[in-house]
Amino acid sequence: MMKLMDSSVLKALYEKNIVLVSGMIVTTVIVCATTIKSALFLIYAFSTITFLSIMIASFLPRKIVFTLRIILYTLIASLVYVPVAMLAQHIFNTEVVQFGMYFPLLIVNAMLVSQTEVDYFRISKPKMLCSVIFYILGFDIVVMIFSFIREMISFGTVNGNIVGISLSTESLSKPFGGFILFGLFMAMFRFIMNIIKSWKAKSE
Amino acid sequence: MVIIKVLFASMLSNIIFSKALGISTILIASKNKTNLIRLSFVITFFTTVGSMLTYSADKAILNNKFNPLFWPMIYIIIISIIYISSLILLRVVSEVFFNKLKKYIHISAFNCIVLGALMITSELNQVNSSTEILFSDYFMMGLNSGLGFLVAAYIFKIAHVKLDSEDVPKSFKGYPILLIYIGIISMALYGISSI
Numbered sequence: 001m002m003k004l005m006d007s008s009v010l011k012a013l014y015e016k017n018i019v020l021v022s023g024m025i026v027t028t029v030i031v032c033a034t035t036i037k038s039a040l041f042l043i044y045a046f047s048t049i050t051f052l053s054i055m056i057a058s059f060l061p062r063k064i065v066f067t068l069r070i071i072l073y074t075l076i077a078s079l080v081y082v083p084v085a086m087l088a089q090h091i092f093n094t095e096v097v098q099f100g101m102y103f104p105l106l107i108v109n110a111m112l113v114s115q116t117e118v119d120y121f122r123i124s125k126p127k128m129l130c131s132v133i134f135y136i137l138g139f140d141i142v143v144m145i146f147s148f149i150r151e152m153i154s155f156g157t158v159n160g161n162i163v164g165i166s167l168s169t170e171s172l173s174k175p176f177g178g179f180i181l182f183g184l185f186m187a188m189f190r191f192i193m194n195i196i197k198s199w200k201a202k203s204e
Numbered sequence: 205m206v207i208i209k210v211l212f213a214s215m216l217s218n219i220i221f222s223k224a225l226g227i228s229t230i231l232i233a234s235k236n237k238t239n240l241i242r243l244s245f246v247i248t249f250f251t252t253v254g255s256m257l258t259y260s261a262d263k264a265i266l267n268n269k270f271n272p273l274f275w276p277m278i279y280i281i282i283i284s285i286i287y288i289s290s291l292i293l294l295r296v297v298s299e300v301f302f303n304k305l306k307k308y309i310h311i312s313a314f315n316c317i318v319l320g321a322l323m324i325t326s327e328l329n330q331v332n333s334s335t336e337i338l339f340s341d342y343f344m345m346g347l348n349s350g351l352g353f354l355v356a357a358y359i360f361k362i363a364h365v366k367l368d369s370e371d372v373p374k375s376f377k378g379y380p381i382l383l384i385y386i387g388i389i390s391m392a393l394y395g396i397s398s399i
Binding site: 023024025026027030031066067070071074075078079081082085086101104105107108110113174175176177178179180182183184186187188190191194 | 221222223224225226227228231232273274275276277280281283284287288291310313314315316319320323324327373374375376379380381382383384386387388390391394
């Protein structure tokens with residue numbers, strides 16, 4: 001079990017991180033992850049919709065043809081979206097309005113539509129559960145760190161508190177700022193990973 | 205002149221550069237140039253036909269005062285109808301075409317760009333609820349979204365050689381440089397549209 005956990009954690013958190021390495025679910029991160037508050041909402045929305053939908057979808061028989069299965073996955077997600085959105089309206093009222101159509105767009109996220117077929121539904125249930133949790137966690141960590149940096153550079157604040165950065169650039173909170181900043185973030189991640197890899201290879 | 209206007213509009217209100225919709229799809233498809241163009245045409249088909257069907261759905265939604273929480277489900281049903289009918293139609297018309305295009309249909313149907321395009325079109329109707337939005341407006345919005353993706357795909361196709369060259373540092377190769385490139389174009393378009 002520990003071995004299974006170890007491999008899933010490593011794969012999901014950095015080797016095959018769903019956003020930083022695979023380039024999936026980038027849209028919401030670029031547009032919506034501008035502050036820590038919005039990151040918290042994105043984490044809540046993505047994690048609950050994806051986890052619950054994948055878990056429910058995993059009970060669908062594999063005999064159903066691919067075309068119908070995909071439709072059923074998204075229909076399940078759109079059903080899951082209803083209670084998730086109802087709860088969100090109570091907890092994150094401002095963020096729900098700010099996100100607009102990007103919130104319901106999470107029902108067609110790549111993790112649910114493509115990863116399920118390629119990866120999760122081909123492995124055993126416990127392994128799948130482990131994998132899904134850590135992939136979601138990988139996404140959540142990236143969103144949190146990225147939003148923290150973006151909020152600091154864009155508004156000079158951390159969770160709404162002014163931290164006294166004189167060179168804040170508000171335009172980085174716009175989608176084009178998100179593209180550039182996330183591109184740099186991805187490159188920095190790769191740079192660090194390459195250093196770790198070469199350091200590991202040397203020590204071996 | 206009309207074509208230039210449509211192209212200019214699809215550039216300025218580009219669904220990729222201004223709203224970042226379909227980024228994951230374009231990032232994955234950009235690995236293969238032929239894929240990118242074929243995919244763009246299929247996505248344009250989905251956004252256009254989808255918007256046309258959304259016209260009737262929106263009328264029903266607004267007349268019956270459906271809870272907005274269920275709207276995404278209605279759009280998913282619309283996409284599913286186009287998805288299944290296009291697969292059946294292609295199979296009936298030509299087996300060769302079916303085998304060539306089926307993978308693009310699978311990729312195109314359920315992604316941010318198609319669902320997003322339907323939602324944008326629908327938002328247009330809600331914002332202007334006092335004035336009647338015509339069927340042609342829906343058609344044009346859907347076509348515009350698809351063309352936006354096509355234009356973006358073409359821009360990537362042109363830049364692909366330079367973005368893939370040895371001059372690009374190792375850590376920036378692939379997705380990072382592509383995102384920065386999209387960011388720069390997006391910033392330029394944002395500047396033009398603000399004038």
